[in-house]
Amino acid sequence: MVSEGAVVDHDFEDTGNPIHRVRKTAMWAFLGSEAFFFGAMISTFLLYRNTIGDGPGADIFNIPFTSASSFVLLMSSLTMVLADNSFQKGDQRQGRVWLIGTALLGTTFLAGQIFEFTEFVHEGLTISTSPFGSSFYMLTGFHGLHVAVGVLLLSMLVFFSLRGRYSPDSGMNVELVALYWHFVDIVWIVIFTVVYLLQI
Amino acid sequence: MAVATREQAPAAADRGLWSWITTVDHKRIGIMYAVAAFIFFLIGGFEALLIRTQLAQPNGTVLSAEAYNQIFTMHGLTMVFAVIMPIAAAFQNYFVPLQIGARDVAFPRINAFAFWLFFFSALFLYTSFLFGGAPDGAWVGYAPLSTQLTEYVRMDYYSVGAQLLGVASLAGSINFIATIFTMRAPGMSLMRMPVFVWMTVVTSFLLILSLPVIGVGLWQMLFDRNFGTLFYAAQAQGDPLLWQHLFWIFGHPEVYVLILPAMGIVSEILPVMSRKPLFGYAFVVFSGIAIGFLGFGVWAHHMFTAGLGPVAEAGFGLATMLIAIPTGVKIFNWIGTTWGGRLKLTTPMLFSLGFISMFVIGGLSGVTHSIVPADTQQHDSYYIVAHFHYVLFGGAVLGYMAGAYYWFPKWTGKMLSETIGKWHFWITLIGFNLTFAPQHILGLDGMPRRTYRYDAGLGWDGWNMMSTIGSYLIAVGVLVFIWNIIRSWRNGEPAGNDPWDGRTLEWTTSSPPPVHNFDEVPVVHHVDDFWYRKYGVDEEGRAVKMPEVSGGALTVDTDSGGEDADGDAHDIHMPSPSYFPIIASLGVVTIGAGLVFISSGAIGFALLALGAIVSLWGFMGWAGEPITKEAH
Amino acid sequence: MATATHAHPTAKTYWLIALFLGVVTAVEVAVPYIDALDPIRAVLLILLGSAKFAVVVAVFMHLRYDLKAYRFYFLIGLAGAIVVFAVVLASFRAF
Structure with missing residues (x-):
């Protein structure tokens, strides 16, 4: 107890409280949490990847089509990071262009997903065909929901920026939305490999 | 005489219902958590009494089988999600910012959102009684029982209710992580944080990593029930065992979520009441972290009778034994803290000692579950019920009661009565042991849990009656506690800033603290910084009271930071x-x-x-x- | 000040990374069609996918340049999820 009393303040660290650090800490912790969320769904899919009953299995995947939509989502990460870059430099005009581009690419991906789902249903794979179908639709569906939320957030950013109400210190800023968007992208990188490429 | 001299009567705008509805103050949110948790404690306790009344004698007739299933399910859900988690959140909300020298949590509005979401979700769960009945598949909700379609939506309530409560808890946990890692007062390095704050860190990580897993399981249950998916449908080669995994990957860390904050509270109280520093601060912190880590690797010991195979069973059995080590480290550290101290046997101290002894019993019966053949015998018997009530009531609830007596003065500015408090403690302790000790014997004697009646002549009658009498004694203890709160709130002894001769920063500010917590942000130089402001150490290592600095109470270094040099409290902008x-x-x-x-x-x-x-x-x-x- | 704001990469770096991601995706799609690679197909695909994952996290999400603490918050979830669910799948003999 004596030694503890003798601690001097040489290990003073920066405990200052810049708002960005607080928010990014929360966002990264949230993304760590999301890793478990998608981990549980990916595992469910892996468990049921061959449990196809009388319905179709992974053979109905259209790899060229899915590769194209994967590429679209990857490129949306590029436009997102460029938007972030512009906003960091204070160039909101340029930044908005990249934000809108990101939102459009995200919407394109979603449209592709809807098309893909429709095709699969026509070919006889629904959520109640087999555990394979249930887990495939749940995993890709929840990912699509994340993309949709991302598009909503991007649109709000554009809206706030246009109205002149955007500031890096406001509750929601480009950097945070970018982190979320890139995370949704890396989840798709995993899904593309694990669900599509490894199963054909 | 009840005319309290309110030193800082809040302005009219800060009072009234509307100010509570719109509040983002972590202290008010903490109080609301506490009040809500206590109301649900009374409801859950009432359900427990119904269960014990039904089981008091063979072939009880108080509840039908259907009603019994709903009541014990809701008892479990309520006590876990609507009592122990929120009462932990209450203490964490109120005291984490105070203990780390912050003015509020990182996200005050998310904090308010988390509270309201918890409160409405718990109420929503109870509206199920009005629409055909409450969830009736036990708090574990095992498939395929839980995915069976009936004419009622009971297990949909379970699925959605637990999901919403989980989201609320997730929001709260992320808030604590951001608060603790980024908003500590100058000099408050991680290894100078109070143990309660450390345990909040561990709990928050356990929650953010485990809640999404049950989240997925609950969605799958909801989809299976309503949209025809086949996740747990054995007839289509779906596997109900998947639910058990997803549930217990959450469920086991969850039991540490319930107990670790109580351990943190006890680690705060013991040094204060023993007038010694916590024995082996770093060991207590690291064993708490170790419990958190290992807690993620033992979930399948709840599934030893599900047929996992010998390799998995041996592995999870070993991991379960391992977790006894950090737990044991903590217990030895607590004993070491009291050893040779000048003990003040106040009510919080009694509850803390009660916590340690009851938790040891519950921990030891827990270790017996790690031995697979023994666990197979004990599974789903009253032995399990006895075990987890020893850790969750004898452990967690006694720990939070200790916290309530310890921190009530800070909340209200009044002391809880020590005399009534001691009555409360002894009635609760005796009632608790009378209730749950016989259940060990009942379980080993073969009485299964979750059955609504039993036949006479099985040798269970006496033990069951004893258990029921004990449960009513606990209820008497709760009434004594309520009386103590009402009486002390109205005319309890004024507490002053530092009634216990405390060691941590919350005791440096007024009771109750001002909205902005600290007029000036304290600068921290030690673990137990406040203690070292009050006491020096002589050559033989004994604590010596230092002379009062002129001006008295606030003898902590402060950092006026960027604010004006006078530290004018009016310049502080609160959300x-x-x-x-x-x-x-x-x-x-x-x-x-x-x-x-x-x-x-x-x-x-x-x-x-x-x-x-x-x-x-x-x-x-x-x-x-x-x-x-x-x-x- | 903590080491919060190191020089972030420039727009040029981002374009190069995107080029890399595009090329790797093309290779990934090609791999299943090349019969000679069949024995190592799974390993190769996992490696390629991990490379994309790592690059996005490190550069686009700035984890390489930002506070080390952020790595901890994220990686504890990522590593934890991988280990926990590997055990779950192993117990189902799903591999």
């Missing part, structure tokens, strides 16, 4: 009240209600649409609202 969090939470709960009734058609979709609109309103307004509005 403005907001009604958007409560609107957003109402919207989210309405969406949940829509999901429950989704298979009933129009009403479900109407609720979904309404909920979507309301939550969009709440969140959009929230996002567009500045955090601190211009004052006046």
Whole structure:
């Protein structure tokens, strides 16, 4: 107890409280949490990847089509990071262009997903065909929901920026939305490999 | 004589119902958590009494089988999700910012949102009684029982209710992580944080990593029940065992979520009441972290009778034995803290000692579950019920009671009565042991849990009667506690800033603290910094009271930071009240209600649409609202 | 000040990374069609996917340049999820 009393303040660290650090800490912790969320769904899919009953299995995947939509989502990460870059430099005009581009690419991906789902249903794979179908639709569906939320957030950013109400210190800023968007992208990188490429 | 001299009567605008609804102050939110948790404690306790009354004698007739299933399920759900988690959140909300020298939590509005979402979700769970009945598949909700379709939506309530409570808890946990890692006072390095704060860190990580897993399981249950998916449908080669995994990957860390904050509280009280520093601070912290890590690797010991195979069973059995080591380290450290101290046997201290001894019993019966053949015998018997009540009531609840007596003065400025408190403690301790000790014997004697009646002549009658008498004694203890709160709140002894001769920063500010907590942010130089402001150490290592600095109470270094040199409290900008969090939470709960009734058609979709609109309103307004509005 | 704001990469770096991601995706799609690679197909695909994952996290999400603490918050979830669910799948003999 004596030694503890003798601690001097040489290990003073920066405990200052810049708002960005607080928010990014929360966002990264949230993304760590999301890793478990998608981990549980990916595992469910892996468990049921061959449990196809009388319905179709992974053979109905259209790899060229899915590769194209994967590429679209990857490129949306590029436009997102460029938007972030512009906003960091204070160039909101340029930044908005990249934000809108990101939102459009995200919407394109979603449209592709809807098309893909429709095709699969026509070919006889629904959520109640087999555990394979249930887990495939749940995993890709929840990912699509994340993309949709991302598009909503991007649109709000554009809206706030246009109205002149955007500031890096406001509750929601480009950097945070970018982190979320890139995370949704890396989840798709995993899904593309694990669900599509490894199963054909 | 009850005319209390309110030193800082809040302005009229800061009082009244509206100010509580829109509050973003972590202290008020903490109090609301405590009040809500206590109300649900009374409800859950009432359900426990119903169960014990039913089981007092063979072939009880108080409850039908159907009612019994609902009551014991709701008892479990209530006590876990609506009592122990929120009472931990109450202490964490109130005291984590105070103990780390912060003015509020990182996200005050998310904090308010988390509280309201918890409160409305728990209420929503109870509305199930009005619509055909409450969940009746036990708090573990095992498939395929839980995915069986009946004419009622009971297990949909379970699925959605637990999901919503999980979201609330997730939001709260992320808030604590951001608060603790980024908002500590100058000099408050990680290894100078109070143990309670450390345990909050561990708990928060356990929650953010485990809640999403049960989240997925609950969605799958809801989809299986309403949309024809086949996740747990054995007839289509779906595997009900998957639910057990997803549930217990959450469920086992969850039991540490319930107990670790109580351990943190006890680690605060023992040094103060023993007038010694915590023995082996670093060991207590690291063993808490180790418990958190290992807690993620033992989930399958709840599934030893499910047929996992010998390799998995041996592995999880060993991991379960391992977790006894850090737990044992903590217990030895607590004993070491009291050893040779000048003990003050106050009520918080009694509850803390009660915590340690009861938790040891519960821990030891827990270790017996790690031995697979023994566990196979004990599984689903009253032995298990006895075990987890020893850790959750004898452990967690006694720990939080200790916290209530310890920190009530800080909340209200009044001491709880020591005399009544001691009555409360002894009645509770005796009642508790009378209730749950016989259940060990009942379980080993073969009495299964979750059965609503038993035949006479099995040798269980006496033990059951004893257990029921004990449960009523606990209820008497709770009444004594309520009396103590009411009496002490109205005319208890004034507490002053530092009634216990405390060691941590919350005791440096007034009781109750001002809205901004500290007029000036303290600068921290030690673990137990406040103690070292009051006491020096002589050559033989004994504590010596230092002379009072002129001006008295506040003898802590402060850091006026960027504020003006006078440290004028009026320059501190606190976040403005907001009604958007409560609107957003109402919207989210309405969406949940829509999901429950989704298979009933129009009403479900109407609720979904309404909920979507309301939550969009709440969140959009929230996002567009500045955090601190211009004052006046 | 903590080491919060190191020089972030420039727009040029981002374009190069995107080029890399595009090329790797093309290779990934090609791999299943090349019969000679069949024995190592799974390993190769996992490696390629991990490379994309790592690059996005490190550069686009700035984890390489930002506070070390952020790595901890994220990686504890990522590593934890991988280990926990590997055990779950192993117990189902799903591999």
